[in-house]
Amino acid sequence: xxxxxxxxxxxxxxxxxxxxxxxxxxxxxxxxxxxxxxxxxxxxxxxxxxxxxxxxxxxxxxxxxxxxxxxxxxxxxxxxxxxxxxxxxxxxxxxxxxxxxxxxxxxxxxxxxxxxxxxxxxxxxxxxxxxxxxxxxxxxxxxxxxxxxxxxxxxxxxxxxxxxxxxxxxxxxxxxxxxxxxxxxxxxxxxxxxxxxxxxxxxxxxxxxxxxxxxxxxxxxxxxxxxxxxxxxxxxxxxxxxxxxxxxxxxxxxxxxxxxxxxxxxxxxxxxxxxxxxxxxxxxxxxxxxxxxxxxxxxxxxxxxxxxxxxxxxxxxxxxxxxxxxxxxxxxxxxxxxxxxxxxxxxxxxxxxxxxxxxxxxxxxxxxxxxxxxxxxxxxxxxxxxxxxxxxxxxxxxxxxxxxxxxxxxxxxxxxxxxxx
RNA sequence: GGAGAGGUGCCGGAGUGGCUGAACGGGGCGGCCUGCUAAGCCGUUGUAGGGAGUAAUCCCUACCCAGGGUUCGAAUCCCUGCCUCUCCGCCA
Numbered sequence: 001x002x003x004x005x006x007x008x009x010x011x012x013x014x015x016x017x018x019x020x021x022x023x024x025x026x027x028x029x030x031x032x033x034x035x036x037x038x039x040x041x042x043x044x045x046x047x048x049x050x051x052x053x054x055x056x057x058x059x060x061x062x063x064x065x066x067x068x069x070x071x072x073x074x075x076x077x078x079x080x081x082x083x084x085x086x087x088x089x090x091x092x093x094x095x096x097x098x099x100x101x102x103x104x105x106x107x108x109x110x111x112x113x114x115x116x117x118x119x120x121x122x123x124x125x126x127x128x129x130x131x132x133x134x135x136x137x138x139x140x141x142x143x144x145x146x147x148x149x150x151x152x153x154x155x156x157x158x159x160x161x162x163x164x165x166x167x168x169x170x171x172x173x174x175x176x177x178x179x180x181x182x183x184x185x186x187x188x189x190x191x192x193x194x195x196x197x198x199x200x201x202x203x204x205x206x207x208x209x210x211x212x213x214x215x216x217x218x219x220x221x222x223x224x225x226x227x228x229x230x231x232x233x234x235x236x237x238x239x240x241x242x243x244x245x246x247x248x249x250x251x252x253x254x255x256x257x258x259x260x261x262x263x264x265x266x267x268x269x270x271x272x273x274x275x276x277x278x279x280x281x282x283x284x285x286x287x288x289x290x291x292x293x294x295x296x297x298x299x300x301x302x303x304x305x306x307x308x309x310x311x312x313x314x315x316x317x318x319x320x321x322x323x324x325x326x327x328x329x330x331x332x333x334x335x336x337x338x339x340x341x342x343x344x345x346x347x348x349x350x351x352x353x354x355x356x357x358x359x360x361x362x363x364x365x366x367x368x369x370x371x372x373x374x375x376x377x378x379x380x381x382x383x384x385x386x387x388x389x390x391x392x393x394x395x396x397x398x399x400x401x402x403x404x405x406x407x408x409x410x411x412x413x414x415x416x417x418x419x420x421x
Numbered sequence: 422g423g424a425g426a427g428g429u430g431c432c433g434g435a436g437u438g439g440c441u442g443a444a445c446g447g448g449g450c451g452g453c454c455u456g457c458u459a460a461g462c463c464g465u466u467g468u469a470g471g472g473a474g475u476a477a478u479c480c481c482u483a484c485c486c487a488g489g490g491u492u493c494g495a496a497u498c499c500c501u502g503c504c505u506c507u508c509c510g511c512c513a
Contacts, residue, residue, distance in 0.1 A: 038472095041471055042471065045471065045472090045481060045483085046481080046482090048482060048483085049481055052482090054493075056494090058439080058494075059439045059440075060439095063439095063440095068493080073493085075493040075494080076492095078493080370449075370450085373468090
C-alpha cells in the first residue's frame, strides 16, 4: 500500500496511477476523511493533555487529603468527550484504511501507459520451431502417451483439476528439480520449502487480499488460505521484521503447488493444461535495498529467461502496460513461451518489482546501517517457471512425427530417459 | 484435542492502579582517562502521529504482543485474538 503522507502530498500522481491501472479507488473520499481525521486529532489531543495535567493534580490532592470530588466530576465529562472523539477518530481511520489498502501501486515511469494492447515486446529469444508434419496440441500428445489424466481427475476433483501419470508425473518432478537446482546452485538463491497454506494477514501482506479473495481457496474452519503462489509464504517469511542492512539482498527460491479458483475465467483457455485450478510453480523472491531494485528486477527476469534458454524453448519478454499490471506491481515483465501445437504465446512467468508496496503492507524493513532508522525494503518476485505451460511447450515443440517427444537435454538426467514414448 | 505458564525497550530482566517512556544489568554510540594484561570512569541510547518554525529545534499526544473495556487516571484490573513454552492425549 502507499504511505498516507505520500498520498496526501501527491494526490495527482496517485489519481493518475488509479486511472492508468483501470482501478476505481475512492481517492477524493480518502483525502476528505484525512482532513477530518486531523481535525479530530487536534481536538482529542488537547483534551488529553488537559486530562493528563489535571489527573496529576488529583493525585496531589488525594495525597494532601483534600476533597477532589468536584475535579473528578469535571474530568468525567472530559473523559466522556475523549471517548466520543476517539470513536470518531477510529471510525475515520478505519474508513481511510479501507480505501488506502485498495489503492494500487504506482506504475514505474518506464511502464507503457494504456490497456493491455499497449504491452511492449522488449525482446525475443530462440528459433520459432518448424516441422514438416502437422503438430498436435499438447492435450492430444499427453492423451496418446498417457501422461495426463484429464478425465479421471476431473471426475475426482472437478473440472480444471489435472493429475499426471507415468512419465508425465516424472516430467513434472524433473522440471521442479531442474529449476530449483538452477536457481539455488547457479543463480544464488536459497531454497525454501514453505507451508502451502497461510493466514489471512499473509495474503494481505502480498496484496492478494482484500481485492482477490474470491480467487483464493479458503478453509473457513481455520481461516486459512491455500497459497496461490509461493510468493505469499516466501515474501511473508520476513513479515514484521527489521532486517540488518548487511543481510540484503536476500534471494529465495521455492517450489509450491499454486491454488487458484480462477473465478470469472471460466470458458477461457479451458482446453488441456493452459488454465487449471492447481498447478506447480517454482518461484524466485528477492528482498533488496530500494536503490538496487530495478537492477535486481532485470537480473531476476534474466534468471527466469535462463530456464527457458536451457530448455531450448523460444520465448519473448513483454513489458506490461499499466492497464495489465497487477494491483501490487510497479513494473512487470511477462515471459511468454511459444507453443507450436497451439500456435500460441503462453505466459509462463511474471517478474515484478513491487518497490515498497508489499513491504509496507507486510511491515518488512531494514536498517541501512547501525543506528539508522529502519526503511522499507523493496520486494520482487518472478516465476521460474510455472510448470503446466512449460510442459505444453515441451510436449508440442519437442514432438516428433512418430508421436514421441524428445526430452530436452538438460532434463535427461532428471527423467532417466531421452524420449517419451 | 485437554491442562498449565508466559509475551515489557537492541538483548536480559524488574515493575500489580497515579510521581514509570519505564529500575537494574548487558550491548551500541560519544567523551575522558590509562603502560599493566580484551581494563576503568562519565554521558548518551526507541517509534509513530499532530502542531509551531526557513532551519537546527521545540511543544503536545500515543505506544510495555494486538484490539476492545473498567477508571478522574492502566505496563499494572477485565474480555477477545495472535504467538511462544511445558505436560498429557492423538497422529504421518
